[in-house]
Amino acid sequence: MSAKTWDALVKELLARHPVDGDRLAFLRARFDAGLAWVHFPVGLGGLDAPRALQAAVDAELAAAGAPDNDPGRNGVGLGMAAPTILRHGTDAQRRRFLRPLWTGEEVWCQLFSEPGAGSDLAAVATRAVRDGDTWVVTGQKVWTSLAHKARWGILLARSDPDAPKHGGLTYFVCDMTAPGVEVRPLRQITGEAEFNEVFLTGVRLPDDLRLGAPGEGWEVARTTLMNERVAIGGTPLPREGGPIEPLVRTWRERPDVRTPGRLDELMRLWVRAEAARLTAARLRQQLAAGEPGPEGSAVKLTHATLAQRITGFELEVLGEEGLRHDDWTLRRPERTDVADRAPTHRYLRAKGNSIEGGTSEILRGIIAERVLGLPR
Structure with a gap:
């Protein structure tokens, strides 16, 4: 880690680069200070520090009103390409690609x-x-x-x-x-x-x-795939974040949709969502000790099946109202952010969760063989 403590580096960054100034200049300076990926090597956006320190760095900068790198806009780069380049790339490739990748200059x-x-x-x-x-x-x-x-x-x-x-x-x-x-x-x-x-x-x-x-492309690709599954299913979420959020919001704001039978199912889904969130948090803590393992497949599988079950129940709760979908215009969204979209959009989009990032069938095979030790 740098001779300076991380909080000293944050204070120095904020002193030299106003948070309301040039956004790109601030992000570049943050990368150069080692505060982008703190667990990456010095000179490549990191401090050779424990991964767990990243949350503290992010919180300190967010509290100061600093701009972030809009991670949802470049999920493939941040979640899959960067760890692959770090592990398998040459020094020249790391220097060329990692900085503009993290700042979002290159998607x-x-x-x-x-x-x-x-x-x-x-x-x-x-x-x-x-x-x-x-x-x-x-x-x-x-x-x-x-x-x-x-x-x-x-x-x-x-x-x-x-x-x-x-x-x-x-x-x-x-x-x-x-x-x-x-x-x-x-x-x-x-x-x-x-x-x-x-x-x-x-x-x-x-x-x-x-x-x-x-x-040797398969070995390199495995690094990408393991990180992809964590990126899709292991994204940090607040309590009641993710697919459960709009369902819970509707339940609290709409007394007309509440029935005792539905409450039982809602509570089952809420508990499953919370268990999945905490499991993903534990997985991210384990990543501090090394590369993602097959456990990421379990997290991604759970994310897919739970999202489909939650969005299906949301349509059931809303009845005919939930079936309306007027947004058929061809769009080019920059990210898959469904929390503020129509319930039908969430329901339809969740169908892709069991395909993207490894189909659920493939993930079950990985879990069976590499986690449970079952024969092929």
Whole structure:
């Protein structure tokens, strides 16, 4: 950790950079002071400090009115790309990508799933062919969140078609502005288009955008996947935060929807939501000791099933009123923030929770094998 204490560094940052001044300049200075990810190395936005210290740093800066990096806008970058680059990237890659990623200057997307390779990610068919100091990438990706806003993408491609499917993969950082990258919107059941198809046609990526060794892409991707599941299901929440929040709010504000039978179900869902929130908090504490493990799969699975059950019960409580949905306009949302949307939107959007970030079926297999020790 820095020779200065974290609170001294916070005071110094606030003294040198007014919170009501240039927002980007403040965020850059915060990163350079090691107050972005305190558990990251010095010089890369951190202090080599325990991860648990981050909450205190964030609270101190929030109390001072300091701007944050709007984490919901760059969830893939912060939750998945950054830990992967830190673990598998070169020094030059860490220096190039981590600072503008954390400040939000560069948004990231995830180029993993394909029309024929979603749950079985190791079956990706997108090809990466080496041509001297560059790689020529051709293929199609799907369900790519925020690809239309992304500057960079984390990309898994097949570099050796003759190797076993887990062994012939290579992991890249993809320049989303490169010639041959085409992004098309995917309209969802909600009427929105937060996801995309991405077509890669002869995209040339220099070798210095490769993460890890050729053929070792699966090991790099596992780092991304483990962090993805924690990012989706393990987001810090206040008490009664997340999917349960609008349901509880409706119950308190609408006496006309209350019945004894519904109260029993509401309490069951509230207890499950609180148990899930506390379990996720415990998981984040365990992360201070190392990389995410298979426990993240359990947290993400619980998040998906609980969100669907809560939103379904919310429609049941509201009856016909809950079925109204007038917002079918094609939208390009910057984030998936459903707490202030219509109940039908929450219900429909929750259906995707059991697919994104690893399907519930795949997660149950991981839990069975790697947590419970059951045979394959």
